[in-house]
Amino acid sequence: MFSNKKIKEVLKKARTIWSLDHASSLMGWDLEVNMPKEGVSERGIAASEIAVLRQKLLLDGELSKLLDEASKENLNDYEKGLVRVLRREIRIARALPPDLVQELTRITQEARIAWREAKYKDDYERFEPYLEKIVELEKKVAEYLGYEKHPYDALLDLYEEGLTTDDVEKIFSVLESGVRKVLSRVLEESRFPREHELENVRYDVESMKRLNMRILEIFGYPLGARARLDISSHPFTTHMGIRDVRITTRYEGFDFKRSLFGAIHEFGHALYELQIDEGLMATPLANGVSLGIHESQSRFWENMIGRSKPFVNGIYKTLVENLSFLKERSPDDLYLYFNSVKPSLIRTEADEVTYNLHILVRFRLELRMIEGDVKMGELPAVWDDLMDELLGIRPKSYRDGVLQDIHWSMGSIGYFPTYTIGNVVSAQIRHHMLKDMPDLHDKVNKLDFNEVRRYLREKIHKWGSTYAPKELLMRSFGEEINPGPFMRYLEEKYLKG
Amino acid sequence: MFSNKKIKEVLKKARTIWSLDHASSLMGWDLEVNMPKEGVSERGIAASEIAVLRQKLLLDGELSKLLDEASKENLNDYEKGLVRVLRREIRIARALPPDLVQELTRITQEARIAWREAKYKDDYERFEPYLEKIVELEKKVAEYLGYEKHPYDALLDLYEEGLTTDDVEKIFSVLESGVRKVLSRVLEESRFPREHELENVRYDVESMKRLNMRILEIFGYPLGARARLDISSHPFTTHMGIRDVRITTRYEGFDFKRSLFGAIHEFGHALYELQIDEGLMATPLANGVSLGIHESQSRFWENMIGRSKPFVNGIYKTLVENLSFLKERSPDDLYLYFNSVKPSLIRTEADEVTYNLHILVRFRLELRMIEGDVKMGELPAVWDDLMDELLGIRPKSYRDGVLQDIHWSMGSIGYFPTYTIGNVVSAQIRHHMLKDMPDLHDKVNKLDFNEVRRYLREKIHKWGSTYAPKELLMRSFGEEINPGPFMRYLEEKYLKG
Numbered sequence: 001m002f003s004n005k006k007i008k009e010v011l012k013k014a015r016t017i018w019s020l021d022h023a024s025s026l027m028g029w030d031l032e033v034n035m036p037k038e039g040v041s042e043r044g045i046a047a048s049e050i051a052v053l054r055q056k057l058l059l060d061g062e063l064s065k066l067l068d069e070a071s072k073e074n075l076n077d078y079e080k081g082l083v084r085v086l087r088r089e090i091r092i093a094r095a096l097p098p099d100l101v102q103e104l105t106r107i108t109q110e111a112r113i114a115w116r117e118a119k120y121k122d123d124y125e126r127f128e129p130y131l132e133k134i135v136e137l138e139k140k141v142a143e144y145l146g147y148e149k150h151p152y153d154a155l156l157d158l159y160e161e162g163l164t165t166d167d168v169e170k171i172f173s174v175l176e177s178g179v180r181k182v183l184s185r186v187l188e189e190s191r192f193p194r195e196h197e198l199e200n201v202r203y204d205v206e207s208m209k210r211l212n213m214r215i216l217e218i219f220g221y222p223l224g225a226r227a228r229l230d231i232s233s234h235p236f237t238t239h240m241g242i243r244d245v246r247i248t249t250r251y252e253g254f255d256f257k258r259s260l261f262g263a264i265h266e267f268g269h270a271l272y273e274l275q276i277d278e279g280l281m282a283t284p285l286a287n288g289v290s291l292g293i294h295e296s297q298s299r300f301w302e303n304m305i306g307r308s309k310p311f312v313n314g315i316y317k318t319l320v321e322n323l324s325f326l327k328e329r330s331p332d333d334l335y336l337y338f339n340s341v342k343p344s345l346i347r348t349e350a351d352e353v354t355y356n357l358h359i360l361v362r363f364r365l366e367l368r369m370i371e372g373d374v375k376m377g378e379l380p381a382v383w384d385d386l387m388d389e390l391l392g393i394r395p396k397s398y399r400d401g402v403l404q405d406i407h408w409s410m411g412s413i414g415y416f417p418t419y420t421i422g423n424v425v426s427a428q429i430r431h432h433m434l435k436d437m438p439d440l441h442d443k444v445n446k447l448d449f450n451e452v453r454r455y456l457r458e459k460i461h462k463w464g465s466t467y468a469p470k471e472l473l474m475r476s477f478g479e480e481i482n483p484g485p486f487m488r489y490l491e492e493k494y495l496k497g
Numbered sequence: 498m499f500s501n502k503k504i505k506e507v508l509k510k511a512r513t514i515w516s517l518d519h520a521s522s523l524m525g526w527d528l529e530v531n532m533p534k535e536g537v538s539e540r541g542i543a544a545s546e547i548a549v550l551r552q553k554l555l556l557d558g559e560l561s562k563l564l565d566e567a568s569k570e571n572l573n574d575y576e577k578g579l580v581r582v583l584r585r586e587i588r589i590a591r592a593l594p595p596d597l598v599q600e601l602t603r604i605t606q607e608a609r610i611a612w613r614e615a616k617y618k619d620d621y622e623r624f625e626p627y628l629e630k631i632v633e634l635e636k637k638v639a640e641y642l643g644y645e646k647h648p649y650d651a652l653l654d655l656y657e658e659g660l661t662t663d664d665v666e667k668i669f670s671v672l673e674s675g676v677r678k679v680l681s682r683v684l685e686e687s688r689f690p691r692e693h694e695l696e697n698v699r700y701d702v703e704s705m706k707r708l709n710m711r712i713l714e715i716f717g718y719p720l721g722a723r724a725r726l727d728i729s730s731h732p733f734t735t736h737m738g739i740r741d742v743r744i745t746t747r748y749e750g751f752d753f754k755r756s757l758f759g760a761i762h763e764f765g766h767a768l769y770e771l772q773i774d775e776g777l778m779a780t781p782l783a784n785g786v787s788l789g790i791h792e793s794q795s796r797f798w799e800n801m802i803g804r805s806k807p808f809v810n811g812i813y814k815t816l817v818e819n820l821s822f823l824k825e826r827s828p829d830d831l832y833l834y835f836n837s838v839k840p841s842l843i844r845t846e847a848d849e850v851t852y853n854l855h856i857l858v859r860f861r862l863e864l865r866m867i868e869g870d871v872k873m874g875e876l877p878a879v880w881d882d883l884m885d886e887l888l889g890i891r892p893k894s895y896r897d898g899v900l901q902d903i904h905w906s907m908g909s910i911g912y913f914p915t916y917t918i919g920n921v922v923s924a925q926i927r928h929h930m931l932k933d934m935p936d937l938h939d940k941v942n943k944l945d946f947n948e949v950r951r952y953l954r955e956k957i958h959k960w961g962s963t964y965a966p967k968e969l970l971m972r973s974f975g976e977e978i979n980p981g982p983f984m985r986y987l988e989e990k991y992l993k994g
Contacts, residue, residue: 026527039723046779047516049515228533243536245533
């Protein structure tokens with residue numbers, strides 16, 4: 001895959017950086033899953049030292065020189081991808097003055113603690129000065145990074161290479177009215193319930209673990225050989241490489257779909273990393289290309305597969321075998337439990353109909369923050385009004401409103417839209433998969449996922465970061481990001497289904 | 498603890514190296530405990546890249562310059578220790594030509610595979626050419642490192658700073674005749690059995706885990722807060738720092754003392770790291786000073802405490818509570834089970850009477866190998882003769898003889914004597930502890946280990962690597978390494994007990 005001589009020199013340097021990333025990933029995973037509590041201080045020292053060292057290796061002048069030289073040669077797509085990915089990282093790292101990065105690191109460390117306290121005490125004012133400062137610094141970040149039309153473009157690009165404010169506006173111009181129409185009809189027709197009795201039923205944690213393992217096995221997750229499933233308070237995926245990918249889920253003891261769909265969602269992320277071409281191993285291309293494309297994979301498995309009728313029918317026996325309290329439930333009953341729809345205050349608990357409206361609230365606010373168009377003191381009220389306007393409900397506390405997400409305290413402004421990119425792209429993939437594989441539903445019903453995995457591998461996974469997100473979609477599906485399939489999917493499932 | 502300005506600059510550089518060690522330790526632990534099988538190739542790449550990077554940071558000219566400058570200033574003991582430890586590391590790294598290191602790495606990687614096969618097939622010839630090559634390279638290592646009297650001194654020093662062939666000869670000149678005398682009398686008098694019925698009794702693994710946890714808790718092991726207990730095929734200890742120390746033990750399902758003493762042995766190693774002064778955190782002094790001193794800690798807890806009568810009496814109730822098949826056994830019966838004595842072929846299964854004779858076999862052979870005084874083809878026969886001479890038994894296979902240990906295949910020549918240093922020093926510590934704490938037996942019987950931990954902390958642990966091994970013993974106990982207390986301990990326990 002790599003034959004150019006200059007590129008091989010680049011890879012040699014990049015391999016050291018990759019190795020530090022390998023170590024950092026493991027350290028992050030271990031922190032959540034295994035680390036003794038008081039290990040946190042030493043882990044913090046090691047993590048930040050390694051981050052600084054990584055930055056030094058990345059900004060090593062020789063690497064840049066090699067990349068410049070390599071870029072002038074006749075390169076294949078993988079080689080071009082390598083140059084693109086490294087140059088992009090270097091460009092971002094170079095653009096930001098160390099002082100700014102340091103201040104951002106310091107303030108976000110404090111802000112995260114303040115946010116936790118503020119949320120716990122339902123006290124927005126405790127967090128407000130930190131958010132004010134973070135927004136101010138993020139505006140500077142945008143200026144240093146540069147942009148063509150809107151400072152928010154620079155921030156979006158950090159999480160989703162090439163994504164612009166215009167792109168997101170265009171998507172929401174379709175989703176906003178479309179989703180609200182679907183939502184009001186679903187709520188009227190009430191075939192899909194707002195709540196379900198099973199949400200309150202307790203499960204045995206050991207049985208639930210076995211069920212999750214069994215379902216992951218059915219999906220083709222290589223547990224033990226190349227993958228793990230563990231427990232953490234928030235589900236997440238880490239990859240140490242193509243052959244060592246680890247997911248977690250949670251076991252709260254009731255409402256088993258939370259544990260199940262946690263595992264299925266993370267499996268989608270994991271499969272992306274697991275199916276990257278082995279020739280890209282230990283290179284900067286051995287990563288999913290962006291947060292949005294990554295989320296399209298997790299949402300594809302969680303929603304398009306996991307919450308689909310053929311899957312629920314197919315997996316019904318396995319569910320009942322492992323959770324005996326499901327004996328008195330029909331497959332259709334489970335389908336409705338998995339797909340209840342209700343305007344709710346909390347994004348992470350939102351169903352697939354309302355989810356993007358939660359993102360829209362945040363996108364509108366972030367734009368206004370970056371434009372300086374809203375005072376921080378007004379933010380909670382603006383949040384509540386937007387929730388009212390889009391979802392028809394008002395938070396009764398900061399905790400359920402503006403303080404619910406950790407992202408802003410971490411300085412992640414421009415991150416939220418990648419969730420909607422994920423939802424939209426997952427429906428595009430489903431659309432094309434159905435065209436190319438007309439018996440998809442049948443296969444899913446038979447729990448035969450070989451072709452599904454193969455399809456995702458060929459269209460998305462195997463490339464790693466070789467192509468930028470937009471180019472990847474164009475090459476694999478001949479189209480841009482397009483909310484059409486997502487809207488049709490919602491209408492079909494919730495209005496005609 | 499560190500006030501000198503130059504030293505602070507040294508510490509800044511050393512902290513990056515420490516961080517890579519932190520990551521490497523975690524990667525090593527994870528490999529044994531958690532890693533999906535196929536992750537091994539990427540872990541290998543990352544580990545060796547990080548090792549190379551660490552070497553680069555260590556050999557950074559600025560660090561050496563800073564150390565030279567610092568060494569001329571008025572330093573306190575910690576600062577002197579820091580300079581000593583880093584200079585020693587740099588000296589060793591500088592002395593060995595990269596070609597030699599690379600060849601040794603390559604050959605030992607192959608040799609380890611060859612050794613495993615050879616042992617499995619009981620085919621010494623399969624391993625012989627590798628051992629021949631390794632010995633040849635180790636001789637070169639000794640020449641490059643330099644020595645005063647004997648090339649083997651240079652190799653010993655790698656594992657035990659300052660230890661010489663003369664030191665080891667002196668120790669064995671006492672142990673050889675002394676231990677053999679004790680052994681022959683124990684075998685004659687037969688109060689201590691050669692075998693015990695309990696060796697064949699199966700246990701429930703979950704109960705055994707609970708028992709190990711309970712006993713570690715009684716010893717004061719901070720499980721969850723600063724420490725873990727996990728499972729691996731060979732018990733080991735890793736520390737990511739002073740506040741994150743992890744041990745493992747094994748659960749074979751029978752002969753429960755193997756699992757129990759595995760855990761207790763590793764606890765001894767762990768406590769050393771856990772009780773290092775917090776002021777040394779994230780510095781090169783935050784490590785036990787040598788393999789021998791480390792082994793003195795593990796052997797102290799395993800043998801001096803764990804296999805002692807007061808402990809067996811004190812812990813009896815806990816044992817019976819967790820392993821119900823012990824109900825029909827008396828404390829004295831358990832004491833004999835824990836202390837059976839038998840000349841056996843396998844070092845790792847040896848009791849505390851015969852253990853050092855196994856080391857003596859290896860020491861004699863290593864000396865002759867390094868002196869070029871034995872042909873590799875003769876090694877098995879010489880091994881068997883030595884076993885016969887010292888222990889009165891002859892291996893019936895290579896597997897039970899010359900091929901039993903992994904060490905030589907890893908290029909670890911000069912390592913074995915540190916086991917005997919550990920045994921000898923553990924008895925010296927016991928001797929002084931009894932003098933300073935006359936009610937030690939009583940405390941152990943009451944399972945009150947506060948004072949024992951405090952004593953070890955003050956005398957050994959808190960210093961980390963501040964003082965070289967010999968200096969540490971001299972400062973803390975006013976004496977050199979001395980096999981006298983070990984011999985008196987054996988005689989007292991096995992002949993008079």
